[in-house]
Amino acid sequence: MRALKVLTGFSLFILLLMPLTTLKAQDASKADPEHYKVEVDNDKVRILRISYGPGEESVMHSHPEGVAVFLTDHKAKMKTGDGESFEMDGNKGDVMWLEKSKHQPSNIGDKPFELIQIELKDNRNVPGYKSLHLFELPEGVTEKQISDHLKEMNQALSEEGYHNTGYHLYKLPGQNTENYQYFLEGVWPDAATYNKAHNSEKWKKTAEKGREMIEKIRAKELYLKATKVE
Template identity: 40%
Template sequence: MEVMRMFLLFVLALALPLPAQDPAVVNPKIVKVEFENDRVRVLRVRLGPHERLAMHSHPASAIVRLTERSARVIAPDGSSRDVQGSAGEFTWQEPTTHAVENLRNQPMENIEIEFKKAAAPSIAASAPVHPAAPGPSGEPVALQDEPHHRWRFENQYTRVLEVVLAPGESVRLNQAVVQRQYLGKEWEAPERLEAGGVHFAEGTKKPYTHRVKNVGSTTFHVYDIELLP
């Protein structure tokens, strides 16, 4: 009888599903860690045509899509749903466990910012009301009131602003980064930013005033994802 009981326990243990893993461990060729600190981890997820990323888990995440999206999302129970999306989209995703298959004939790529300390569900904020005329063009304005900074999302963890500058266009002086000019100083040397790149800048205790100008020949398009206190 003792032998039978041990056998049954062994069979039951084998029947339990394996816990989902860190996506960067499941397939480091698909998932690359771009940046990590105590609050966030930034992942670049790139699936080749019809490639599949096995079952894995994420905490709450902010996602920026670098390419078109046509994917099959598979849940731990085996159910699935097909999802679509456009390049340049932003979405917030609550904690999840899933596998993902690229249904496209082209690569599919996302930047995913995992919020390590997002313990409670997201509470989305209402879109702010911007002033119709934020004052004379030479005066500094709050970052969220600068006309080129388009509010896209906000909750208790993050504020997301989309910034689009045509060639030669510059933002207004704002408090809070392609060529920068700080209040009372000359323009800095141009800085080249690669398409799809990820950059992290530490916050400052004291706000500073600056503006950014696109000195390139193509549209400057970024998402400014701020970590809230």
């Protein structure tokens, strides 16, 4: 198995400095779709297929941290976000860890080169906005009914493009509270996303299916909205 390629000298020094630069450049696939094609995109990773012909150059763009797998030999020049530049070359099969970066690559070789870049997504982000519900099970409503309905709503949110949002149901230990049996948490990046998501057609259509059940819960629930303190 080929080990991760280790860069030496000036190239390594520049790559280590890249995370310290201000990353305001545009996403690679939007800034330069000619050279960057999205192959896979989910809530964990995005995988790009990158290809450059001889002499071709990109525009300044950014990437999160991840891994590059080179499918061909390569010789490239890299301009960084802080105005520096360096050259790099390597072989087919090289694997390289990449820090978060802002750069502008170009192919300075006489042959095309291609690579796969696996961009990691940060799933540890703390939600900036939450909706909080404490309630007892209303008469005629079961735990499974609520759980199934929340799964449908979360699926609708995902299909509308609102990833890392949605609802989570918890059952409270009896000794901790005498008034409420369940805690329902809605998780959102911010209040604006919360409002947009609740106005999306797919979410409203799905929510309507459980409207009667939710109204029974709301009749006696303790409902709060909370914003993260920075």
